Amino acid sequence: MKQAILTKPGQIIFREAEKPAVSDNEVLVKIKKIGICGSDIKAYHGKHPYIKCPVIQGHEFSGVVEAKGKAVRNVALRDKVTVRPQLVCGRCYLCRKGDYNICEHLKVIGCQSEGAAQEFLRVNQDLVVRLPKKMSFEEGAMVEPVAVAVHAVLKAESVRRKKVLVLGAGTIGNLTAQVARIMGARSVMITDLSDFRLRIAMECGVDYVVNVKKRKLEEQLEKYFGQDKADIIFECAGEGSTINQAISLARKGTEIIVVGVFGLKPPVDIGLVQDKELRLKGSLMYKAEDYDLAIKLISAGKIKLKPLMSKTFSFQEYPRAYKFIEKSGDKVMKVFITL
Ligand SMILES: [Zn+2]
Ligand SMILES: [Zn+2]
Structure with missing residues (x-):
């Protein structure tokens, strides 16, 4: 499978990698749409305080379930899904209290851990969230910012x-x-x-x-x-x-x-x-219930997302997408990568 890696500020290279195998509790998501957000752009320019290169970006995205482990119960093969990109320790004071969004050891998929800028991403089932069938992949990729x-x-x-x-x-x-x-x-x-x-x-x-x-x-x-x-x-x-x-x-x-x-x-x-x-x-990120509410608001048509969708590029055009964002200045909102 192909991966896009931000090797240093301003440089994305493509690499061939092994398609990951899943263990019992894991889901393999076939990536369909990735949204590029402000923090991705900061990281692309080497200006994000908490994101270092090299990194496979992509923390707002949608896809379908390609494979799942034996113990996975919350999704089925080919389900349309998104992922809550929070890797938390589960043991610190905040995790024990239920405030895992500010876990002492928080890592974000696509920021401090590999993200969706590749054909497949393997994640724990707890982070996979099923999307309504009628929701588009663009809308699915916007659940993350709506949850914020x-x-x-x-x-x-x-x-x-x-x-x-x-x-x-x-x-x-x-x-x-x-x-x-x-x-x-x-x-x-x-x-x-x-x-x-x-x-x-x-x-x-x-x-x-x-x-x-x-x-x-x-x-x-x-x-x-x-x-x-x-x-x-x-x-x-x-x-x-x-x-x-x-x-x-x-x-x-x-x-x-x-x-x-x-x-x-x-x-x-x-x-x-x-x-x-x-x-x-x-206010940092979100919790699972914020994701649920975000999905409800989007699928009920209460949030207008169309006016925010600026342009879509293919996976191969990842570097061009960033050039487009740079060139567009303040005349751009959400740019997507499609796979
Ligand atoms: Zn973001
Ligand atoms: Zn924790």
Whole structure:
């Protein structure tokens, strides 16, 4: 079988490898679609804090069951599936407590362990999740980012009837805004520097979009949310400017959920967190139940994914897909690899 390996920043090479055999508890997934996400792009440029080369990328993907071990009960041959790409120890304090998404020894498939950028991937049955028959492979590959959004929204106290501000309108910000609306937010505002991304957010039903290059966010907040501004803020950009916006524009006593991945260590006015009694909360990945809910929301047609799907490349074109993303700048959302 073929594998695509990121050997060093900017270089993907193809290699022939043995098709893996499964043991009792394992499933062999024939890969069909892989989504390229922001953290893959950071890793491709050697800028991800936790991903080192060489690596076989691919942590958001879908496929079909090609083979399974004797003890596998949750899927059948040829089932359409996705995988929850979390390798956890099962023994640390957090795993014992059920918070395995922040396991002390967490490894992510496609980041610190080999991922889906190959014809077949072998995984433990616990990580394999069956998809509804009518779900497309593209939708299946997007369960992972939708689950990130579901987990983030559930991290907040409750978004019901709240005014929600989402900073960053990339895939995760867009999906977080959509999930917040679905879960009952009164209204959702999203910001970005890219009109392209903001237009997509509008297509997906987000109530208010603000290009912070052109407008003052504070004024827009008061205009649309009133003088009490936002009730909950989601930071989904991973930038110094956005986390500082969150902290400075937050109403006293409110909650900020940090979803973005920070490549750098931006200076932050932490004094305001104390002075305003802000609750700053991180959100990392998801749990099995977030995956289940993500699949439900997608298959019920509640989340709009089509506007986020930018382009698809063949497996051989993996390097071209990255070139396309680079060239497209802010005019690209989700790019897929098809096998
Ligand atoms: Zn990702
Ligand atoms: Zn653990």
